[in-house]
Amino acid sequence: MKAYLLLALTPLFWAGNVVSARAIHADLDPVALAFLRWLLVLLLILPWGLPRLWRSRAVIRAHLPILLLLSVLSVTCFNTFIYLGLQDTTAANSAMLQSAAPVVIVLLNFMLLREGLSLRQWAGTLVSLAGVTVLVSQADLSLVLGLDFNRGDIWIGVAVLAWSLYSVALRGRPEGLDGFTLFAFNVLIGTLLLAPFALGRLGGPVEIQWNLPVVSAVIYMAIFPSILAYLFWNRGVAELGAARASLFIHLIPVFGVLMSVLFLGESLYLFHGVGILLIFTGIYLATIRRTTGRKAGTKS
Incomplete structure:
Protein backbone atom coordinates (compact mmCIF):
# COMPACT_ATOMS: atom_id res chain seq x y z
CA MET A 1 0.00 0.00 0.00
CA LYS A 2 2.85 2.38 0.83
CA ALA A 3 4.44 1.81 -2.59
CA TYR A 4 1.18 2.76 -4.34
CA LEU A 5 0.97 5.97 -2.28
CA LEU A 6 4.57 6.89 -3.13
CA LEU A 7 3.97 6.26 -6.83
CA ALA A 8 0.78 8.35 -6.75
CA LEU A 9 2.58 11.25 -5.05
CA THR A 10 5.36 11.26 -7.66
CA PRO A 11 3.22 12.39 -10.65
CA LEU A 12 1.43 14.79 -8.31
CA PHE A 13 4.78 16.44 -7.54
CA TRP A 14 5.74 16.47 -11.24
CA ALA A 15 2.43 18.06 -12.19
CA GLY A 16 2.91 20.61 -9.41
CA ASN A 17 6.23 21.56 -11.00
CA VAL A 18 4.43 22.61 -14.18
CA VAL A 19 1.67 24.49 -12.36
CA SER A 20 4.17 26.30 -10.12
CA ALA A 21 6.32 27.35 -13.08
CA ARG A 22 3.29 28.70 -14.92
CA ALA A 23 2.16 30.59 -11.82
CA ILE A 24 5.43 32.57 -11.63
CA HIS A 25 6.25 32.76 -15.35
CA ALA A 26 5.97 36.56 -15.34
CA ASP A 27 8.16 37.00 -12.26
CA LEU A 28 11.26 34.92 -13.08
CA ASP A 29 13.18 34.21 -16.27
CA PRO A 30 12.64 30.52 -17.21
CA VAL A 31 16.34 29.71 -17.65
CA ALA A 32 17.15 31.41 -14.34
CA LEU A 33 14.31 29.40 -12.75
CA ALA A 34 15.78 26.13 -14.01
CA PHE A 35 19.23 27.10 -12.74
CA LEU A 36 18.02 28.18 -9.29
CA ARG A 37 15.98 25.01 -8.91
CA TRP A 38 18.87 22.68 -9.72
CA LEU A 39 21.39 24.78 -7.78
CA LEU A 40 19.26 24.34 -4.66
CA VAL A 41 18.93 20.61 -5.37
CA LEU A 42 22.70 20.38 -5.73
CA LEU A 43 23.30 22.14 -2.41
CA LEU A 44 20.82 19.83 -0.66
CA ILE A 45 22.21 16.53 -1.99
CA SER A 56 32.85 6.19 -8.30
CA ARG A 57 35.35 8.46 -10.07
CA ALA A 58 36.93 5.57 -12.02
CA VAL A 59 33.55 4.43 -13.38
CA ILE A 60 32.59 8.02 -14.20
CA ARG A 61 35.86 8.63 -16.04
CA ALA A 62 35.45 5.45 -18.08
CA HIS A 63 31.89 6.33 -19.16
CA LEU A 64 32.12 10.13 -19.27
CA PRO A 65 30.58 10.71 -22.76
CA ILE A 66 27.30 8.90 -22.02
CA LEU A 67 27.10 10.42 -18.53
CA LEU A 68 27.55 13.92 -19.94
CA LEU A 69 24.83 13.26 -22.51
CA LEU A 70 22.43 12.08 -19.78
CA SER A 71 23.19 15.21 -17.71
CA VAL A 72 22.56 17.56 -20.64
CA LEU A 73 19.30 15.91 -21.69
CA SER A 74 17.80 15.55 -18.21
CA VAL A 75 18.90 18.50 -16.07
CA THR A 76 20.17 21.10 -18.53
CA CYS A 77 17.51 20.71 -21.22
CA PHE A 78 14.28 19.05 -20.10
CA ASN A 79 12.91 21.34 -17.39
CA THR A 80 14.50 24.41 -18.95
CA PHE A 81 12.53 23.78 -22.14
CA ILE A 82 9.38 23.16 -20.07
CA TYR A 83 9.81 26.50 -18.30
CA LEU A 84 10.47 28.26 -21.62
CA GLY A 85 7.29 26.74 -23.02
CA LEU A 86 5.22 27.82 -20.03
CA GLN A 87 5.91 31.45 -20.93
CA ASP A 88 3.45 31.07 -23.82
CA THR A 89 1.27 28.03 -23.17
CA THR A 90 -0.94 26.83 -20.32
CA ALA A 91 -0.02 24.38 -17.58
CA ALA A 92 -2.86 22.12 -18.76
CA ASN A 93 -1.46 21.98 -22.29
CA SER A 94 2.02 21.29 -20.96
CA ALA A 95 0.87 18.40 -18.76
CA MET A 96 -1.12 16.87 -21.59
CA LEU A 97 1.70 17.14 -24.12
CA GLN A 98 4.15 15.55 -21.69
CA SER A 99 1.89 12.51 -21.47
CA ALA A 100 2.92 11.62 -25.04
CA ALA A 101 6.47 10.76 -23.87
CA PRO A 102 5.91 6.97 -23.64
CA VAL A 103 4.94 6.83 -27.31
CA VAL A 104 7.86 9.04 -28.34
CA ILE A 105 10.17 6.65 -26.48
CA VAL A 106 8.74 3.70 -28.42
CA LEU A 107 9.30 5.56 -31.68
CA LEU A 108 12.88 6.53 -30.76
CA ASN A 109 13.66 2.93 -29.81
CA PHE A 110 12.63 1.98 -33.33
CA MET A 111 14.59 4.78 -35.02
CA LEU A 112 17.79 4.65 -32.93
CA LEU A 113 17.97 1.09 -31.61
CA ARG A 114 16.16 -0.65 -34.45
CA GLU A 115 13.62 -2.25 -32.14
CA GLY A 116 10.83 -3.63 -34.28
CA LEU A 117 7.35 -2.11 -34.06
CA SER A 118 4.20 -4.11 -34.53
CA LEU A 119 1.27 -2.83 -36.55
CA ARG A 120 -0.54 -2.06 -33.30
CA GLN A 121 2.40 0.00 -32.05
CA TRP A 122 2.55 1.96 -35.29
CA ALA A 123 -1.19 2.63 -34.97
CA GLY A 124 -0.73 3.75 -31.36
CA THR A 125 2.12 6.08 -32.34
CA LEU A 126 0.08 7.70 -35.10
CA VAL A 127 -3.02 8.06 -32.90
CA SER A 128 -0.99 9.62 -30.09
CA LEU A 129 0.74 12.05 -32.47
CA ALA A 130 -2.69 12.98 -33.81
CA GLY A 131 -3.69 13.85 -30.25
CA VAL A 132 -0.61 16.04 -29.87
CA THR A 133 -1.50 17.79 -33.13
CA VAL A 134 -5.04 18.45 -31.89
CA LEU A 135 -3.70 20.00 -28.68
CA VAL A 136 -1.03 22.12 -30.34
CA SER A 137 -3.32 23.36 -33.11
CA GLN A 138 -6.37 23.70 -30.86
CA ALA A 139 -8.19 21.56 -33.43
CA ASP A 140 -7.81 24.35 -36.00
CA LEU A 141 -6.90 22.86 -39.38
CA SER A 142 -5.72 26.22 -40.71
CA LEU A 143 -3.00 26.35 -38.04
CA VAL A 144 -1.82 22.87 -39.05
CA LEU A 145 -1.70 23.72 -42.73
CA GLY A 146 0.03 27.03 -42.06
CA LEU A 147 2.38 25.52 -39.46
CA ASP A 148 1.36 28.39 -37.19
CA PHE A 149 1.68 26.73 -33.79
CA ASN A 150 1.95 28.22 -30.31
CA ARG A 151 5.64 28.78 -29.54
CA GLY A 152 5.16 27.49 -26.00
CA ASP A 153 3.70 24.20 -27.21
CA ILE A 154 6.69 23.75 -29.52
CA TRP A 155 9.07 24.21 -26.57
CA ILE A 156 7.10 21.59 -24.60
CA GLY A 157 7.41 19.25 -27.58
CA VAL A 158 11.19 19.75 -27.67
CA ALA A 159 11.28 19.06 -23.92
CA VAL A 160 9.38 15.79 -24.40
CA LEU A 161 11.87 14.84 -27.12
CA ALA A 162 14.80 15.59 -24.77
CA TRP A 163 13.31 13.47 -22.00
CA SER A 164 12.55 10.64 -24.42
CA LEU A 165 16.12 10.69 -25.72
CA TYR A 166 17.33 10.62 -22.12
CA SER A 167 15.15 7.58 -21.41
CA VAL A 168 16.54 5.75 -24.45
CA ALA A 169 20.12 6.78 -23.63
CA LEU A 170 19.75 5.35 -20.11
CA ARG A 171 20.44 1.95 -21.65
CA GLY A 172 24.06 3.02 -21.88
CA ARG A 173 24.28 3.86 -18.18
CA PRO A 174 27.25 2.06 -16.56
CA GLU A 175 26.19 -0.83 -14.33
CA GLY A 176 28.74 0.14 -11.69
CA LEU A 177 26.96 3.43 -10.95
CA ASP A 178 24.02 3.35 -8.53
CA GLY A 179 20.94 5.48 -9.10
CA PHE A 180 21.64 8.18 -6.53
CA THR A 181 25.21 8.67 -7.73
CA LEU A 182 23.97 9.01 -11.30
CA PHE A 183 21.38 11.55 -10.11
CA ALA A 184 24.07 13.52 -8.23
CA PHE A 185 26.34 13.54 -11.29
CA ASN A 186 23.50 14.69 -13.56
CA VAL A 187 22.56 17.50 -11.18
CA LEU A 188 26.18 18.63 -10.74
CA ILE A 189 27.03 18.72 -14.46
CA GLY A 190 23.60 19.93 -15.59
CA THR A 191 23.67 22.83 -13.13
CA LEU A 192 27.20 23.87 -14.14
CA LEU A 193 26.18 23.88 -17.81
CA LEU A 194 23.06 25.93 -17.05
CA ALA A 195 24.97 28.55 -15.06
CA PRO A 196 26.39 30.71 -17.91
CA PHE A 197 23.04 30.76 -19.73
CA ALA A 198 21.14 31.71 -16.57
CA LEU A 199 23.61 34.38 -15.49
CA GLY A 200 23.52 35.87 -18.97
CA ARG A 201 19.73 36.23 -18.78
CA LEU A 202 19.46 37.73 -15.31
CA GLY A 203 19.40 41.21 -16.82
CA GLY A 204 17.03 40.11 -19.57
CA PRO A 205 13.44 41.04 -20.36
CA VAL A 206 12.00 39.27 -17.29
CA GLU A 207 13.27 40.91 -14.11
CA ILE A 208 13.29 38.64 -11.07
CA GLN A 209 10.64 39.51 -8.49
CA TRP A 210 11.87 38.09 -5.18
CA ASN A 211 8.47 37.67 -3.61
CA LEU A 212 6.97 34.85 -1.53
CA PRO A 213 5.39 32.99 -4.48
CA VAL A 214 8.70 32.91 -6.40
CA VAL A 215 10.78 31.77 -3.42
CA SER A 216 8.15 29.19 -2.44
CA ALA A 217 7.96 27.84 -5.98
CA VAL A 218 11.74 27.41 -6.28
CA ILE A 219 11.90 25.62 -2.92
CA TYR A 220 8.98 23.39 -3.87
CA MET A 221 10.58 22.51 -7.22
CA ALA A 222 13.89 21.63 -5.59
CA ILE A 223 12.43 19.40 -2.89
CA PHE A 224 9.25 17.77 -4.19
CA PRO A 225 9.48 17.12 -7.97
CA SER A 226 13.27 16.74 -7.80
CA ILE A 227 14.51 14.95 -4.67
CA LEU A 228 11.38 13.40 -3.15
CA ALA A 229 9.93 12.34 -6.51
CA TYR A 230 13.24 10.64 -7.35
CA LEU A 231 13.32 8.75 -4.01
CA PHE A 232 9.61 7.84 -4.11
CA TRP A 233 9.81 6.64 -7.70
CA ASN A 234 12.82 4.41 -7.03
CA ARG A 235 11.14 2.90 -3.95
CA GLY A 236 7.91 2.24 -5.86
CA VAL A 237 9.73 0.62 -8.80
CA ALA A 238 11.72 -1.57 -6.40
CA GLU A 239 8.56 -2.85 -4.70
CA LEU A 240 6.10 -3.11 -7.61
CA GLY A 241 8.33 -3.41 -10.67
CA ALA A 242 8.88 -1.04 -13.58
CA ALA A 243 5.87 -2.22 -15.61
CA ARG A 244 3.26 -1.44 -12.95
CA ALA A 245 5.07 1.67 -11.76
CA SER A 246 5.19 3.16 -15.27
CA LEU A 247 1.38 3.27 -15.40
CA PHE A 248 1.40 5.96 -12.71
CA ILE A 249 3.09 8.36 -15.15
CA HIS A 250 -0.27 8.70 -16.86
CA LEU A 251 -1.56 10.52 -13.77
CA ILE A 252 0.59 13.57 -14.65
CA PRO A 253 -1.94 15.11 -17.08
CA VAL A 254 -4.82 14.25 -14.72
CA PHE A 255 -3.20 16.05 -11.78
CA GLY A 256 -1.85 18.79 -14.05
CA VAL A 257 -5.23 19.64 -15.54
CA LEU A 258 -7.02 19.59 -12.17
CA MET A 259 -4.39 21.80 -10.52
CA SER A 260 -4.25 24.24 -13.44
CA VAL A 261 -8.01 24.73 -13.24
CA LEU A 262 -8.12 24.96 -9.42
CA PHE A 263 -5.05 27.13 -8.81
CA LEU A 264 -4.52 29.04 -12.06
CA GLY A 265 -8.09 29.41 -13.24
CA GLU A 266 -7.26 27.95 -16.65
CA SER A 267 -10.11 26.94 -18.93
CA LEU A 268 -10.61 23.58 -20.60
CA TYR A 269 -12.13 23.17 -24.05
CA LEU A 270 -13.41 20.32 -26.18
CA PHE A 271 -10.11 20.04 -28.08
CA HIS A 272 -8.35 19.31 -24.76
CA GLY A 273 -10.59 16.30 -24.21
CA VAL A 274 -10.16 15.07 -27.79
CA GLY A 275 -6.40 15.49 -27.68
CA ILE A 276 -5.85 13.71 -24.37
CA LEU A 277 -8.21 10.89 -25.39
CA LEU A 278 -6.19 10.31 -28.57
CA ILE A 279 -2.89 10.43 -26.67
CA PHE A 280 -4.08 7.94 -24.05
CA THR A 281 -5.48 5.64 -26.72
CA GLY A 282 -2.15 5.76 -28.53
CA ILE A 283 -0.26 5.01 -25.32
CA TYR A 284 -2.54 2.04 -24.66
CA LEU A 285 -1.97 0.62 -28.13
CA ALA A 286 1.77 1.29 -28.27
CA THR A 287 2.88 0.43 -24.74
CA ILE A 288 0.39 -0.95 -22.24
CA ARG A 289 -1.08 -3.72 -24.37
CA ARG A 290 2.40 -4.77 -25.46
CA THR A 291 3.48 -5.17 -21.83
CA THR A 292 0.33 -7.12 -20.96
CA GLY A 293 0.84 -9.41 -23.92
CA ARG A 294 4.42 -10.11 -22.91
CA LYS A 295 3.30 -11.08 -19.40
CA ALA A 296 0.63 -13.37 -20.76
CA GLY A 297 3.16 -15.07 -23.00
CA THR A 298 5.47 -15.65 -20.09
CA LYS A 299 2.78 -17.28 -17.97
CA SER A 300 1.81 -19.71 -20.73
Whole structure:
Protein backbone atom coordinates (compact mmCIF):
# COMPACT_ATOMS: atom_id res chain seq x y z
CA MET A 1 0.00 0.00 0.00
CA LYS A 2 2.85 2.38 0.83
CA ALA A 3 4.44 1.81 -2.59
CA TYR A 4 1.18 2.76 -4.34
CA LEU A 5 0.97 5.97 -2.28
CA LEU A 6 4.57 6.89 -3.13
CA LEU A 7 3.97 6.26 -6.83
CA ALA A 8 0.78 8.35 -6.75
CA LEU A 9 2.58 11.25 -5.05
CA THR A 10 5.36 11.26 -7.66
CA PRO A 11 3.22 12.39 -10.65
CA LEU A 12 1.43 14.79 -8.31
CA PHE A 13 4.78 16.44 -7.54
CA TRP A 14 5.74 16.47 -11.24
CA ALA A 15 2.43 18.06 -12.19
CA GLY A 16 2.91 20.61 -9.41
CA ASN A 17 6.23 21.56 -11.00
CA VAL A 18 4.43 22.61 -14.18
CA VAL A 19 1.67 24.49 -12.36
CA SER A 20 4.17 26.30 -10.12
CA ALA A 21 6.32 27.35 -13.08
CA ARG A 22 3.29 28.70 -14.92
CA ALA A 23 2.16 30.59 -11.82
CA ILE A 24 5.43 32.57 -11.63
CA HIS A 25 6.25 32.76 -15.35
CA ALA A 26 5.97 36.56 -15.34
CA ASP A 27 8.16 37.00 -12.26
CA LEU A 28 11.26 34.92 -13.08
CA ASP A 29 13.18 34.21 -16.27
CA PRO A 30 12.64 30.52 -17.21
CA VAL A 31 16.34 29.71 -17.65
CA ALA A 32 17.15 31.41 -14.34
CA LEU A 33 14.31 29.40 -12.75
CA ALA A 34 15.78 26.13 -14.01
CA PHE A 35 19.23 27.10 -12.74
CA LEU A 36 18.02 28.18 -9.29
CA ARG A 37 15.98 25.01 -8.91
CA TRP A 38 18.87 22.68 -9.72
CA LEU A 39 21.39 24.78 -7.78
CA LEU A 40 19.26 24.34 -4.66
CA VAL A 41 18.93 20.61 -5.37
CA LEU A 42 22.70 20.38 -5.73
CA LEU A 43 23.30 22.14 -2.41
CA LEU A 44 20.82 19.83 -0.66
CA ILE A 45 22.21 16.53 -1.99
CA LEU A 46 25.92 17.43 -2.07
CA PRO A 47 26.75 16.13 1.45
CA TRP A 48 25.60 12.64 0.39
CA GLY A 49 26.37 12.86 -3.31
CA LEU A 50 29.94 14.14 -3.20
CA PRO A 51 31.43 11.14 -1.34
CA ARG A 52 29.61 8.77 -3.74
CA LEU A 53 30.91 10.65 -6.76
CA TRP A 54 34.46 10.48 -5.42
CA ARG A 55 34.25 6.74 -4.79
CA SER A 56 32.85 6.19 -8.30
CA ARG A 57 35.35 8.46 -10.07
CA ALA A 58 36.93 5.57 -12.02
CA VAL A 59 33.55 4.43 -13.38
CA ILE A 60 32.59 8.02 -14.20
CA ARG A 61 35.86 8.63 -16.04
CA ALA A 62 35.45 5.45 -18.08
CA HIS A 63 31.89 6.33 -19.16
CA LEU A 64 32.12 10.13 -19.27
CA PRO A 65 30.58 10.71 -22.76
CA ILE A 66 27.30 8.90 -22.02
CA LEU A 67 27.10 10.42 -18.53
CA LEU A 68 27.55 13.92 -19.94
CA LEU A 69 24.83 13.26 -22.51
CA LEU A 70 22.43 12.08 -19.78
CA SER A 71 23.19 15.21 -17.71
CA VAL A 72 22.56 17.56 -20.64
CA LEU A 73 19.30 15.91 -21.69
CA SER A 74 17.80 15.55 -18.21
CA VAL A 75 18.90 18.50 -16.07
CA THR A 76 20.17 21.10 -18.53
CA CYS A 77 17.51 20.71 -21.22
CA PHE A 78 14.28 19.05 -20.10
CA ASN A 79 12.91 21.34 -17.39
CA THR A 80 14.50 24.41 -18.95
CA PHE A 81 12.53 23.78 -22.14
CA ILE A 82 9.38 23.16 -20.07
CA TYR A 83 9.81 26.50 -18.30
CA LEU A 84 10.47 28.26 -21.62
CA GLY A 85 7.29 26.74 -23.02
CA LEU A 86 5.22 27.82 -20.03
CA GLN A 87 5.91 31.45 -20.93
CA ASP A 88 3.45 31.07 -23.82
CA THR A 89 1.27 28.03 -23.17
CA THR A 90 -0.94 26.83 -20.32
CA ALA A 91 -0.02 24.38 -17.58
CA ALA A 92 -2.86 22.12 -18.76
CA ASN A 93 -1.46 21.98 -22.29
CA SER A 94 2.02 21.29 -20.96
CA ALA A 95 0.87 18.40 -18.76
CA MET A 96 -1.12 16.87 -21.59
CA LEU A 97 1.70 17.14 -24.12
CA GLN A 98 4.15 15.55 -21.69
CA SER A 99 1.89 12.51 -21.47
CA ALA A 100 2.92 11.62 -25.04
CA ALA A 101 6.47 10.76 -23.87
CA PRO A 102 5.91 6.97 -23.64
CA VAL A 103 4.94 6.83 -27.31
CA VAL A 104 7.86 9.04 -28.34
CA ILE A 105 10.17 6.65 -26.48
CA VAL A 106 8.74 3.70 -28.42
CA LEU A 107 9.30 5.56 -31.68
CA LEU A 108 12.88 6.53 -30.76
CA ASN A 109 13.66 2.93 -29.81
CA PHE A 110 12.63 1.98 -33.33
CA MET A 111 14.59 4.78 -35.02
CA LEU A 112 17.79 4.65 -32.93
CA LEU A 113 17.97 1.09 -31.61
CA ARG A 114 16.16 -0.65 -34.45
CA GLU A 115 13.62 -2.25 -32.14
CA GLY A 116 10.83 -3.63 -34.28
CA LEU A 117 7.35 -2.11 -34.06
CA SER A 118 4.20 -4.11 -34.53
CA LEU A 119 1.27 -2.83 -36.55
CA ARG A 120 -0.54 -2.06 -33.30
CA GLN A 121 2.40 0.00 -32.05
CA TRP A 122 2.55 1.96 -35.29
CA ALA A 123 -1.19 2.63 -34.97
CA GLY A 124 -0.73 3.75 -31.36
CA THR A 125 2.12 6.08 -32.34
CA LEU A 126 0.08 7.70 -35.10
CA VAL A 127 -3.02 8.06 -32.90
CA SER A 128 -0.99 9.62 -30.09
CA LEU A 129 0.74 12.05 -32.47
CA ALA A 130 -2.69 12.98 -33.81
CA GLY A 131 -3.69 13.85 -30.25
CA VAL A 132 -0.61 16.04 -29.87
CA THR A 133 -1.50 17.79 -33.13
CA VAL A 134 -5.04 18.45 -31.89
CA LEU A 135 -3.70 20.00 -28.68
CA VAL A 136 -1.03 22.12 -30.34
CA SER A 137 -3.32 23.36 -33.11
CA GLN A 138 -6.37 23.70 -30.86
CA ALA A 139 -8.19 21.56 -33.43
CA ASP A 140 -7.81 24.35 -36.00
CA LEU A 141 -6.90 22.86 -39.38
CA SER A 142 -5.72 26.22 -40.71
CA LEU A 143 -3.00 26.35 -38.04
CA VAL A 144 -1.82 22.87 -39.05
CA LEU A 145 -1.70 23.72 -42.73
CA GLY A 146 0.03 27.03 -42.06
CA LEU A 147 2.38 25.52 -39.46
CA ASP A 148 1.36 28.39 -37.19
CA PHE A 149 1.68 26.73 -33.79
CA ASN A 150 1.95 28.22 -30.31
CA ARG A 151 5.64 28.78 -29.54
CA GLY A 152 5.16 27.49 -26.00
CA ASP A 153 3.70 24.20 -27.21
CA ILE A 154 6.69 23.75 -29.52
CA TRP A 155 9.07 24.21 -26.57
CA ILE A 156 7.10 21.59 -24.60
CA GLY A 157 7.41 19.25 -27.58
CA VAL A 158 11.19 19.75 -27.67
CA ALA A 159 11.28 19.06 -23.92
CA VAL A 160 9.38 15.79 -24.40
CA LEU A 161 11.87 14.84 -27.12
CA ALA A 162 14.80 15.59 -24.77
CA TRP A 163 13.31 13.47 -22.00
CA SER A 164 12.55 10.64 -24.42
CA LEU A 165 16.12 10.69 -25.72
CA TYR A 166 17.33 10.62 -22.12
CA SER A 167 15.15 7.58 -21.41
CA VAL A 168 16.54 5.75 -24.45
CA ALA A 169 20.12 6.78 -23.63
CA LEU A 170 19.75 5.35 -20.11
CA ARG A 171 20.44 1.95 -21.65
CA GLY A 172 24.06 3.02 -21.88
CA ARG A 173 24.28 3.86 -18.18
CA PRO A 174 27.25 2.06 -16.56
CA GLU A 175 26.19 -0.83 -14.33
CA GLY A 176 28.74 0.14 -11.69
CA LEU A 177 26.96 3.43 -10.95
CA ASP A 178 24.02 3.35 -8.53
CA GLY A 179 20.94 5.48 -9.10
CA PHE A 180 21.64 8.18 -6.53
CA THR A 181 25.21 8.67 -7.73
CA LEU A 182 23.97 9.01 -11.30
CA PHE A 183 21.38 11.55 -10.11
CA ALA A 184 24.07 13.52 -8.23
CA PHE A 185 26.34 13.54 -11.29
CA ASN A 186 23.50 14.69 -13.56
CA VAL A 187 22.56 17.50 -11.18
CA LEU A 188 26.18 18.63 -10.74
CA ILE A 189 27.03 18.72 -14.46
CA GLY A 190 23.60 19.93 -15.59
CA THR A 191 23.67 22.83 -13.13
CA LEU A 192 27.20 23.87 -14.14
CA LEU A 193 26.18 23.88 -17.81
CA LEU A 194 23.06 25.93 -17.05
CA ALA A 195 24.97 28.55 -15.06
CA PRO A 196 26.39 30.71 -17.91
CA PHE A 197 23.04 30.76 -19.73
CA ALA A 198 21.14 31.71 -16.57
CA LEU A 199 23.61 34.38 -15.49
CA GLY A 200 23.52 35.87 -18.97
CA ARG A 201 19.73 36.23 -18.78
CA LEU A 202 19.46 37.73 -15.31
CA GLY A 203 19.40 41.21 -16.82
CA GLY A 204 17.03 40.11 -19.57
CA PRO A 205 13.44 41.04 -20.36
CA VAL A 206 12.00 39.27 -17.29
CA GLU A 207 13.27 40.91 -14.11
CA ILE A 208 13.29 38.64 -11.07
CA GLN A 209 10.64 39.51 -8.49
CA TRP A 210 11.87 38.09 -5.18
CA ASN A 211 8.47 37.67 -3.61
CA LEU A 212 6.97 34.85 -1.53
CA PRO A 213 5.39 32.99 -4.48
CA VAL A 214 8.70 32.91 -6.40
CA VAL A 215 10.78 31.77 -3.42
CA SER A 216 8.15 29.19 -2.44
CA ALA A 217 7.96 27.84 -5.98
CA VAL A 218 11.74 27.41 -6.28
CA ILE A 219 11.90 25.62 -2.92
CA TYR A 220 8.98 23.39 -3.87
CA MET A 221 10.58 22.51 -7.22
CA ALA A 222 13.89 21.63 -5.59
CA ILE A 223 12.43 19.40 -2.89
CA PHE A 224 9.25 17.77 -4.19
CA PRO A 225 9.48 17.12 -7.97
CA SER A 226 13.27 16.74 -7.80
CA ILE A 227 14.51 14.95 -4.67
CA LEU A 228 11.38 13.40 -3.15
CA ALA A 229 9.93 12.34 -6.51
CA TYR A 230 13.24 10.64 -7.35
CA LEU A 231 13.32 8.75 -4.01
CA PHE A 232 9.61 7.84 -4.11
CA TRP A 233 9.81 6.64 -7.70
CA ASN A 234 12.82 4.41 -7.03
CA ARG A 235 11.14 2.90 -3.95
CA GLY A 236 7.91 2.24 -5.86
CA VAL A 237 9.73 0.62 -8.80
CA ALA A 238 11.72 -1.57 -6.40
CA GLU A 239 8.56 -2.85 -4.70
CA LEU A 240 6.10 -3.11 -7.61
CA GLY A 241 8.33 -3.41 -10.67
CA ALA A 242 8.88 -1.04 -13.58
CA ALA A 243 5.87 -2.22 -15.61
CA ARG A 244 3.26 -1.44 -12.95
CA ALA A 245 5.07 1.67 -11.76
CA SER A 246 5.19 3.16 -15.27
CA LEU A 247 1.38 3.27 -15.40
CA PHE A 248 1.40 5.96 -12.71
CA ILE A 249 3.09 8.36 -15.15
CA HIS A 250 -0.27 8.70 -16.86
CA LEU A 251 -1.56 10.52 -13.77
CA ILE A 252 0.59 13.57 -14.65
CA PRO A 253 -1.94 15.11 -17.08
CA VAL A 254 -4.82 14.25 -14.72
CA PHE A 255 -3.20 16.05 -11.78
CA GLY A 256 -1.85 18.79 -14.05
CA VAL A 257 -5.23 19.64 -15.54
CA LEU A 258 -7.02 19.59 -12.17
CA MET A 259 -4.39 21.80 -10.52
CA SER A 260 -4.25 24.24 -13.44
CA VAL A 261 -8.01 24.73 -13.24
CA LEU A 262 -8.12 24.96 -9.42
CA PHE A 263 -5.05 27.13 -8.81
CA LEU A 264 -4.52 29.04 -12.06
CA GLY A 265 -8.09 29.41 -13.24
CA GLU A 266 -7.26 27.95 -16.65
CA SER A 267 -10.11 26.94 -18.93
CA LEU A 268 -10.61 23.58 -20.60
CA TYR A 269 -12.13 23.17 -24.05
CA LEU A 270 -13.41 20.32 -26.18
CA PHE A 271 -10.11 20.04 -28.08
CA HIS A 272 -8.35 19.31 -24.76
CA GLY A 273 -10.59 16.30 -24.21
CA VAL A 274 -10.16 15.07 -27.79
CA GLY A 275 -6.40 15.49 -27.68
CA ILE A 276 -5.85 13.71 -24.37
CA LEU A 277 -8.21 10.89 -25.39
CA LEU A 278 -6.19 10.31 -28.57
CA ILE A 279 -2.89 10.43 -26.67
CA PHE A 280 -4.08 7.94 -24.05
CA THR A 281 -5.48 5.64 -26.72
CA GLY A 282 -2.15 5.76 -28.53
CA ILE A 283 -0.26 5.01 -25.32
CA TYR A 284 -2.54 2.04 -24.66
CA LEU A 285 -1.97 0.62 -28.13
CA ALA A 286 1.77 1.29 -28.27
CA THR A 287 2.88 0.43 -24.74
CA ILE A 288 0.39 -0.95 -22.24
CA ARG A 289 -1.08 -3.72 -24.37
CA ARG A 290 2.40 -4.77 -25.46
CA THR A 291 3.48 -5.17 -21.83
CA THR A 292 0.33 -7.12 -20.96
CA GLY A 293 0.84 -9.41 -23.92
CA ARG A 294 4.42 -10.11 -22.91
CA LYS A 295 3.30 -11.08 -19.40
CA ALA A 296 0.63 -13.37 -20.76
CA GLY A 297 3.16 -15.07 -23.00
CA THR A 298 5.47 -15.65 -20.09
CA LYS A 299 2.78 -17.28 -17.97
CA SER A 300 1.81 -19.71 -20.73
